[in-house]
Amino acid sequence: MSASMSPRHHVVIIGSGFGGLFAAKRLKRADVDVTVISRTTHHLFQPLLYQVATGILSEGEVAPATREILRRRKDIRVILGEVTDIDLATHIVTSVAGEGTTTTHYDSLIVAAGATTSYFGHDEFEGHATGLKSIDDALELRGRILSAFEFAELTEDEHERDEWLTFAVVGAGATGVEMAGQISELARRTLVKDYRRIDTRQTRIVLIDALDDVLGTFGTKLSAGAAKQLQMLGIEVWLNERVVGVDDRGLTVEDQSGKRTRVPTRTIVWAAGVQASGLARTLAAQSGAELDRSGRVKVRPDVTLPGHPEVFVIGDMMTLNDLPGVAQVAIQQGKYAADEIRRRLDRKPDLPPFKYFDKGSMATISRFRAVASIGPLRFGGFAAWVLWLVVHIMYLVGFKNRVTTVFHWAVSFLGRGRAQRATTQHHLLGPHAGQGLQVPDAPTASKTSH
Amino acid sequence: MSASMSPRHHVVIIGSGFGGLFAAKRLKRADVDVTVISRTTHHLFQPLLYQVATGILSEGEVAPATREILRRRKDIRVILGEVTDIDLATHIVTSVAGEGTTTTHYDSLIVAAGATTSYFGHDEFEGHATGLKSIDDALELRGRILSAFEFAELTEDEHERDEWLTFAVVGAGATGVEMAGQISELARRTLVKDYRRIDTRQTRIVLIDALDDVLGTFGTKLSAGAAKQLQMLGIEVWLNERVVGVDDRGLTVEDQSGKRTRVPTRTIVWAAGVQASGLARTLAAQSGAELDRSGRVKVRPDVTLPGHPEVFVIGDMMTLNDLPGVAQVAIQQGKYAADEIRRRLDRKPDLPPFKYFDKGSMATISRFRAVASIGPLRFGGFAAWVLWLVVHIMYLVGFKNRVTTVFHWAVSFLGRGRAQRATTQHHLLGPHAGQGLQVPDAPTASKTSH
Numbered sequence A, B: 001m002s003a004s005m006s007p008r009h010h011v012v013i014i015g016s017g018f019g020g021l022f023a024a025k026r027l028k029r030a031d032v033d034v035t036v037i038s039r040t041t042h043h044l045f046q047p048l049l050y051q052v053a054t055g056i057l058s059e060g061e062v063a064p065a066t067r068e069i070l071r072r073r074k075d076i077r078v079i080l081g082e083v084t085d086i087d088l089a090t091h092i093v094t095s096v097a098g099e100g101t102t103t104t105h106y107d108s109l110i111v112a113a114g115a116t117t118s119y120f121g122h123d124e125f126e127g128h129a130t131g132l133k134s135i136d137d138a139l140e141l142r143g144r145i146l147s148a149f150e151f152a153e154l155t156e157d158e159h160e161r162d163e164w165l166t167f168a169v170v171g172a173g174a175t176g177v178e179m180a181g182q183i184s185e186l187a188r189r190t191l192v193k194d195y196r197r198i199d200t201r202q203t204r205i206v207l208i209d210a211l212d213d214v215l216g217t218f219g220t221k222l223s224a225g226a227a228k229q230l231q232m233l234g235i236e237v238w239l240n241e242r243v244v245g246v247d248d249r250g251l252t253v254e255d256q257s258g259k260r261t262r263v264p265t266r267t268i269v270w271a272a273g274v275q276a277s278g279l280a281r282t283l284a285a286q287s288g289a290e291l292d293r294s295g296r297v298k299v300r301p302d303v304t305l306p307g308h309p310e311v312f313v314i315g316d317m318m319t320l321n322d323l324p325g326v327a328q329v330a331i332q333q334g335k336y337a338a339d340e341i342r343r344r345l346d347r348k349p350d351l352p353p354f355k356y357f358d359k360g361s362m363a364t365i366s367r368f369r370a371v372a373s374i375g376p377l378r379f380g381g382f383a384a385w386v387l388w389l390v391v392h393i394m395y396l397v398g399f400k401n402r403v404t405t406v407f408h409w410a411v412s413f414l415g416r417g418r419a420q421r422a423t424t425q426h427h428l429l430g431p432h433a434g435q436g437l438q439v440p441d442a443p444t445a446s447k448t449s450h
Helices: A018-026 A046-053 A135-154 A158-164 A174-190 A220-232 A279-287 A327-345 A382-397 A402-414 B018-027 B046-053 B135-153 B156-165 B174-190 B220-232 B279-287 B325-344 B381-399 B402-414
Strands: A007-013 A032-038 A074-082 A082-087 A090-098 A102-106 A108-111 A115-116 A166-170 A203-210 A235-238 A242-248 A251-253 A260-264 A269-272 A274-276 A306-315 A361-366 A368-376 A375-379 A446-449 B009-013 B034-040 B074-080 B080-087 B092-098 B101-107 B108-111 B115-116 B166-169 B204-208 B236-239 B243-249 B250-255 B260-264 B265-271 B274-276 B307-314 B361-366 B369-374 B375-383 B446-449
Touching: A007 A018, A007 A102, A007 A327, A007 B325, A018 A108, A032 A327, A046 A135, A046 A174, A046 A251, A074 A082, A074 A090, A074 B135, A082 A220, A082 A279, A090 B115, A090 B135, A102 B135, A108 A327, A135 A158, A135 A166, A135 A174, A135 A269, A135 B074, A135 B092, A135 B101, A158 A166, A158 A260, A166 A174, A166 A251, A166 A260, A174 A203, A174 A220, A174 A235, A174 A306, A174 A361, A220 A235, A220 A361, A220 A368, A220 A375, A251 B243, A279 A306, A306 A327, A306 B018, A327 B243, A361 A382, A368 A382, A368 B265, A375 A382, B009 B101, B009 B325, B018 B034, B018 B325, B034 B101, B034 B325, B046 B135, B046 B174, B074 B092, B080 B279, B092 B325, B108 B446, B135 B265, B156 B166, B166 B174, B166 B250, B166 B260, B174 B204, B174 B236, B174 B265, B174 B361, B220 B361, B220 B369, B250 B265, B279 B307, B361 B381, B369 B381, B375 B381
Parallel strands: A007 A032, A007 A108, A032 A074, A102 B446, A108 A306, A166 A203, A166 A269, A203 A235, A446 B101, B009 B034, B009 B108, B034 B074, B108 B307, B166 B204, B166 B265, B204 B236
Antiparallel strands: A082 A090, A090 A102, A115 A274, A242 A251, A251 A260, A361 A368, A368 A375, B080 B092, B092 B101, B115 B274, B243 B250, B250 B260, B361 B369, B369 B375
């Protein structure tokens, strides 16, 4: 089929995250056809992904099917595919899924492909330090974290046990703080009575950041408060320490004076950085747009690609006025792009440049403790946590699963339980899983239990 | 440590399924120490696994952590490990997990390692036909089934679309019937409004069995009724057809006259047979016990290994008096073994031979429809379904998650939704997932959407 067969203006949206989904929703009743191309079939509610990684929620609760959300919108087609090329000259998007290749012609294009974990050029870290950007990442981390306690219980080697009972979280932004806090809750509440040889309360959690505060974006006062709360949870907070080496037995950090310190650990959570989807490079190469250090496209004030007013680049893929990489930016840019497309079709004047309305930000530290920054207001503790709860429940009500989610929260915040401790076999037998039953050639230690 | 350091009689249980778990529970307050060795950290409620595979329940709901269930039993140690050897002469069990090997000495041993999917000697079927015995299997099947609709929506090749919209279920026992019924519900209720090009109601589901009835163990009358109900759900029931070939584009069956028929399909559920854990062979080789065709150990009437009264072999790993491979047999044998061990320590006379008390069996066909066989009673339809619901809720109350499970059932039985449609990325981009972004060398078809 050729594009000329399409009688209506065709908007192609790449990505089903916050930016892509809200752009699609906003195009309701516009005189356009919409195609959403995504490499996943779900919309991922990333701010709660850490709860999947730590066994509070199931993957279905944070990842409703995109086509289910958009079911009533007969003007929208959702297709599965990883976009491998965008041809700005011919307006063709190429995507692959399975054995097939799909090409899609657009009149307007909204590129909202997000970002992936960045190891700052150290790709060799990836196998040892797991990021938290996808359902796969969350299930991988859940398996690694819960298995660590299993291996600690098994080993009779004291050093090895200490390694398994040490967790390093790299990056003290919201995700890092939330992961450190939840690992602490797992170790000091959920799992306390489950083991016989190890005392999970002895678990060591080290939160590491190259900068000089935790939750830096929340301002000095809240940062200091958050650091103190983390320390009260038994979490070591190491600031101004840069990770210079990662292997399967630990990591090495370097402070500003060049002094190196080793953290022996088997489990490393990498919440340190993101890099834009590789599609940013594809767009830059053809348009001459600049990329910043994180590979994000420098967009025009109306979030379009320079020289290509028909191409919008939104969310974590773009950089503009130092906007933070948060859901609200992507959502507001998605709506802005949709509105702008609609105005053009209606031959109305262009919108004024995109302006971000900061609704505030929040991060939970543990149950009952959070920090919030809303306009001039900055506060922490229980009040911030209640606000976090209300805002997230309200948001989820827009989708699905809120009843079970609220129930799972009650179980884990009021009780000690976690509903989702099941992991795949793959993780549980460690590095040799899936390799059959052979006893490894060189076991590190032969142990006799009982 | 040597075994002589253990002052108490040591019972080692291999497996955390129905047999192993109930044996461990039954040893409460016995004068023994118990070690449970399992290759998973969860107790799997297998009868509901098909609901994980079809997006109704999350994995955590059917797989509570074994150590959480046994948390209060300080006499029980639970350790992770795949048992690689049992030495009957020295009473040593060897297990591996990760890089480590663990050896455990037993005084009494209960082997309850269960069964895995059997392809009846056709191991080459495995890559194309997924069994349903573990959490991994269920998530694999969920990904394959939901992705099939995605690929059907994507392709412009009519034959390929038909292949994606055809599902073959091999084996018309309870699991096969339940899977076929739920795929039908997915296609004809849950997904109906989600796609634009395909009509999911056109989905073809073929349920295949080499024998001459569905749910054979329920008797002729219920079998005929079940077959009729399946057909009313639009499921083709092919009986007396043996699967003789499986590949990535379909399967071939052969009837009793030797006539072969091809079913072009991309998704095959293998619910046809099981084979006992390989540990059965280990036990047979050392004891001279016989194995049956499914690799199960022929045990003595007290479910012990011939010549080894200290070794009990229970559940799906053993064969005795043609007992069926169901949860109740494993549960009752687990309790029996525990009671016998306790009597021996108390120097009481041995129990009479194991006798199975058949509490009846049930299988759901779809929502509101089931068949039940309880003593002389055999009935189907809504009454059987209500009974199924009550029995399963009561059983789950013994563990966890019952509130959310009941809620998820309400959503999926009364409404059209499914809470768990999220799948891992691995499944969604098909055979080339995880191989980077390259366009496959030989795409089957180049397609243009819109």
